Amino acid sequence: xxxxxxKSVRSxxxxxxxxxxxxxxxxxxxxxxxxxLFAVQLVMWVERTFGITVHPTDLDIENFRTVNHVVRxxxxxxxxxxxx
Numbered sequence: 001x002x003x004x005x006x007k008s009v010r011s012x013x014x015x016x017x018x019x020x021x022x023x024x025x026x027x028x029x030x031x032x033x034x035x036x037l038f039a040v041q042l043v044m045w046v047e048r049t050f051g052i053t054v055h056p057t058d059l060d061i062e063n064f065r066t067v068n069h070v071v072r073x074x075x076x077x078x079x080x081x082x083x084x
Contacts, residue, residue, distance in 0.1 A: 002075065005050070009070045012045055024067040039064060046070065052077040 006024070014021030017033040028034045042064055043054050052074065063073040 002071075005071050005074055006067065008049060009067050009074070012049075013042070013067055013070075016041070022067070024071075026067070027065050029061060029065055042070070046074060050074050050078065 010021065010024065013028060013034075016038055017028060019033055022028060022033060026033070029036075029039070039061070043059070046052065046064075047054055054077075058073070058077075062069060064070055
């Protein structure tokens, strides 16, 4: 995982959780650390920050549940070939 991506995601999530910066495998949704509205904010932030498009098929909680999940999603989206 790219350290810069990890640091950015960790920082953004850390600014929004109710109980301080979580570790990278902390499930922010299952534990109630963030509101459901934060899911929308997180998706929009990922698109803006990393210059990627989150498609409707990507809107699976598994892509955004933890810092590590978000980082893997961003990396996979960046590695994916551009649509024809």
